[in-house]
Amino acid sequence: MAKFLVIQAARFGDLVQTKRLLLSLAGRGEVHLAVDAGLVSLARLLYPFAELHALSVHGGPQAEALARNAAVLARWRGEHFDAVYNCNFSGTTAALCRVFEEAQVCGYRPGAGGITRSPWALLAFRISERRALAPLNLVDFWAHFAPQPVPPHTVNPVATPGGQGLGVVLAGRESRRSLPVPVLAEVVRAAFGAMGGPKVFLLGSAAEKNAARQLMRQLPAKMLPAVEDLSGKTDWPALVDAVTGLDALVTPDTGIMHLGAHLGVPVLAFFLSSAWQHETGPYGEGHHVWQTSRGCGPCLESAPCPYNVACGEPLAQVELLRSLVAVLGSIKSGLPATAASEKKWPALAADLQLWRTGLDALGARPMLLAGHDPHAAERLYVREFLAARQHVALKPAGSAPAYRPTADLEQWLCNDADWMLPPGRYC
Structure with missing residues (x-):
């Protein structure tokens, strides 16, 4: 063997x-x-x-x-x-x-x-130099180290409410990638109302205990009996138990978010600053991501922000809450992907996008539901290039507009011959 x-x-x-x-x-x-x-x-x-x-x-x-x-x-x-x-x-x-x-x-x-x-890793690192165009989820980057990885739809369950309430991840390791507590409080309040008053579980490490206390102070008093603070109280088995079967999980880009996707919990993720859902969004069918899309992003996590994290401003607007309520309604009704793409979604503030996660033969391929994506055509071209490199046949993009790449884009993708090597030991 x-x-x-x-x-x-x-x-x-x-x-x-x-x-x-x-x-x-x-x-x-x-x-x-x-x-x-x-x-x-x-x-x-x-x-x-x-x-x-x-x-x-x-x-x-x-x-x-x-x-x-x-x-x-x-x-x-x-x-x-x-x-x-x-x-x-x-x-x-x-x-x-x-x-x-x-x-x-x-x-x-x-x-x-x-x-x-190795050549595949070298190519993927070059793609990451232009992160706004990067179309490859990290799950699929690592999967294609091996020849002929398993089909993407066999990795995680389809997102399905499990009846156990609402999970709230308080913060990630990088504070500027997380929702400020006042904004998170509004998101939790709106989700609580839209879901009919479920149990709410606050999730995080001991480092988030102060954020949990701040959040509870900003929630309506009538909500507090339904809220259980689990921050700093769960080892790994207890965390898995706490996330299993949730109806939804509100989260920034965190390990708990990926755990939720692994378990088939519907993820409601909020990506800003250096978090980029095309790279590290929840994997599988039926999750939702609100992605800020200022021209300066996605940025480098290690570099200071010269704009005082202005990319977070669209997440504090009332349009986000209307969009959140609409998404929760679609999850409750079991709205399929095709119907989701045709539904008229509430308008979003400028520099904000709403995506629903999906899959194709290469891997994760999110679908834009609301907002404007200025790099859609270029990202699709890069995706098709990567699929060809890995000998993966993608279905035609359907109604996608014709796109002719610039010489600069073609040179950037093809500036060495490594990509022509077959996958496998050359991964």
């Missing part, structure tokens, strides 16, 4: 987004998964079919980390892996991969000058 090793040493959300790659490999052989030690219990819940390897990559005593990683390396030397998939552009994971032959490693490899990227 073939044996594969996937190294996913990043954080919570990245682990969930590796699902399509892991499922693809599980259909061909034995899957081993290396994750940070703090995520082992979560990985066991998400991927019970995988043999787990615990790494030390996120802090902790240096001596303990070295001992743990040395033990993992010794174990790897005793295994024969047909292929190794390193998902992280990381000096630590690249160094660990030196135990393998270079030809075994897909993704990010150790090289004489540092980390080298």
Whole structure:
């Protein structure tokens, strides 16, 4: 039996987004998964079919980390892996991969000058230089490290209300990618009313306990008996239990958002600043994303914002609440994708888009429901280019307007010959 090793040493959300790659490999052989030690219990819940390897990559005593990683390396030397998939552009994971032959490693490899990227990773990084045009979800980027990944519709369940109430993710790791508490309070109040007064569960780590207290102070008193603050109170199994079966999940771009999509919970996501739903939006059919679309975005998470996060302003407008109520009504009625595309949705404030998630043969392909997308034609062209590179046949775009790419765009996509190599060991 073939044996594969996937190294996913990043954080919570990245682990969930590796699902399509892991499922693809599980259909061909034995899957081993290396994750940070703090995520082992979560990985066991998400991927019970995988043999787990615990790494030390996120802090902790240096001596303990070295001992743990040395033990993992010794174990790897005793295994024969047909292929190794390193998902992280990381000096630590690249160094660990030196135990393998270079030809075994897909993704990010150790090289004489540092980390080298295999051709598919190199192409995807070049695409990310123009993020407004980037059409590839991270789930699909990692999935296409392997040849012929499983069909996208087999990865996550279709979003379906489960009857257990409303989940509210208080914030993500980056504060400017999250809704300010006053705005979040209005969103929660509107959702509570539209859903008929369900139970509300506040979700987050201990770092969000203060945000939970602030939020509860801004909610109407009549709502408070229905609100349960779970921030800082859930280990991984308890978090999975809390999210399972929710009717909807209000969230920024977070690991809990990806967990909700993994479980088939309808996600109501709010993306601003550096969060870009074409890259990291909830995966599957039937989720909804409100994406801010100022000309300066999506920006770099590591760079300070010179505009005082002005991209968040459209999310504080009343048009958002009207749109939210309409979306919740469509979820309750089970509105199919075709009907959703034809429905007349409430107008949005300028620089705001509403998307419904969907899939095609390449992977995640969201559908614009409201707002203006100035890069639609270019993004579709890039998507078709990537599909051809991976030998994936996409259905015709239907009524999409004819588009003739500029010489600059074609040169940007084709400035080397790596893309002509077939997928597989050249991933």
